[in-house]
Amino acid sequence: MGILLGFPIDLNGRRMIRGAWQAPVRAEADLDAFSQGMLRSLGGRFLWIQTAGGEHRIYPDCSAQVTCVYDPAAGMAGSTAHALLDEGEYDHRFDRASFDRLGIDGEGWFPAGLTAHHGIHRLLPSHCLDLNTWQVRRFWPESRLRVVLDPSAAVDEIIDIIRRQLEAVIAGPKRLALALTAGRETRMLLACARPYLNDVDFITVSGGDRHEIDTVMARRIARDMGLNHVGLPRAVATDAQRQEFIRRGGHCNADSNSRYHPSIWPIGQSHILIGGVGGEVARAFFWRNGDTENSPVSPQVMAHRFGLPVTAPLLEAIGRWQEGLPAMDTREMLDLAYLEHRDGAWYAAQFCCDPTLLRIAPLLTVRVVELMMQLPPSWKLTDRLGHAIIEKLWPELERYPYNSLGRWKDMMVKMQRVIADPRIVLKKLRKVRS
Known part of the structure; x- marks a missing residue:
């Protein structure tokens, strides 16, 4: 075939x-x-x-x-x-x-x-x-997706599909590495991996500024829960390594991954890394307050939602994408936009940039994406999926804050990020304007 x-x-x-x-x-x-x-x-x-x-x-x-x-x-x-x-x-x-x-x-x-x-x-x-x-x-979706009537059944199905993939990697020739950060999706995957803890190494890239929150929180969770935790010191790419990373991907990405990708080289030959990419589809990442089923979203508004400058080629390309959509409501379109333009054109587009480590995202399967898109709006706006999975499988994980070390410490980390790259502020302003 x-x-x-x-x-x-x-x-x-x-x-x-x-x-x-x-x-x-x-x-x-x-x-x-x-x-x-x-x-x-x-x-x-x-x-x-x-x-x-x-x-x-x-x-x-x-x-x-x-x-x-x-x-x-x-x-x-x-x-x-x-x-x-x-x-x-x-x-x-x-x-x-x-x-x-x-x-x-x-x-x-x-x-x-x-x-x-x-x-x-x-x-x-x-x-x-x-x-x-x-x-x-x-070829997908052919029509709008209906909201699931029983979100709890969707949660059970998502857990099952995630675990099938974890078991597949565990049964393979390389060891399973599961990313452990201070974020939501990795915490959810940790809960799903609870039956397999002896077969998993939990990986954190450790360092200062933006990596500090991940470092501190991952160590705390690993210590309390008895996880096999491996901290990989953040390594900065040389200029030649960064340029090779960018060129391998066709000059389509040059973000922080190009600067720090050597950090994961120590496990490149021994592990397959499981990450939480894709979970944002379940938490209304491109939605804004006031969005309804029928809110107009022009190509210009969409570019602002992406946090990108408005250019004529970009507006034309977004317009063509919108013309090819089946009938669907605005919020469903925004979820699909995240899957296709962010996960597909940002995350996945880096596949060839660093061929040292295989990364797999168990949330990015057809059925899981479909279920995430079909969750009720109230679930997406409150990040209910992650909480529901953790509450069902490992409720003790909910006592750790997400992406935070406290108000003042977080503020210092954000200031360090802005000093390192002032363009972050412009990107945030574009999103607010949309």
Whole structure:
């Protein structure tokens, strides 16, 4: 039927797929339906390259975590512009103006299918690329998603899907490393990992300023709960290492990960890192006070929600994305925007930047994303999912504050961040204006 490229997890079998694999869905005449059913049965990060029936299509996982960019004029697809272009062409087609205007050499990124190179586009989550026509179309969701009637059942299902992936990694050749920070999603994953504590190493990048809150809180939790905790001292990349990180990703990201990515090299060959990326979909990250089901959100407003400067190419790309949406309410659209433009075009776009450590996000599976998007608005606005999972599995974890060491200490950390990168203030102001 085709090829799975990357690191897929068989959710039914609770194993990482190596070699041939038989999908637990029937290959009906509708190959699109077959591919969608197959994607639902998988976790991990991968591309599905379908070759059956004379069709040649590329389907990403639910967050496009194995990157795919394409040049329709040349009829080429690859992981990044760095893979597609030779050195001279790479530099010649580099869009320096957009790179600078969007603040990529800081905390900016390229959403909405844009890249840093003229004529090269990113395959976004929920879209497939037809290699016969070089056209892209959305395949999910086909219509608006209804709010779940029983959130507690959704919680149980999410826990089950997360644990299937944890068990798959534990059964594999490398040790499971679970990120432990002061944040919400890693705390939730810690609760899910409670039955497997002897098989997990909890990892924290330790350091000052913005890493200090994570360092102190992770040590406290690990000490109290008897966790296997590994602190990795923050390591700063050399200029050459940072430039290599940026170029490997096609100059689409150059944020703090490019500065500190050597920090995780000590576990690169021995572990697979599980992180909490994707959980923001369940907590209304792009919503604002006053948003309703029918609030108008123009491309300009959307750019402000992203915290990015408004540029003509960005507005045009966001407009095309909005035109391809099925009928859905505004808040659902904003959740989908986070999945596709933030998780897909910021987090996942860094897949090739540092090939030393495999990272898997168990919240980024089709069914978990679907359930998070279907939670009631009251749940999303109060971050109820994380609390519900922790209360159910390990309520003692709720006594530790999130992302805080106290008011004054937090203020000092924020001041240090602003001094290090004043562009953070501009980004916050854009979001407030939206």
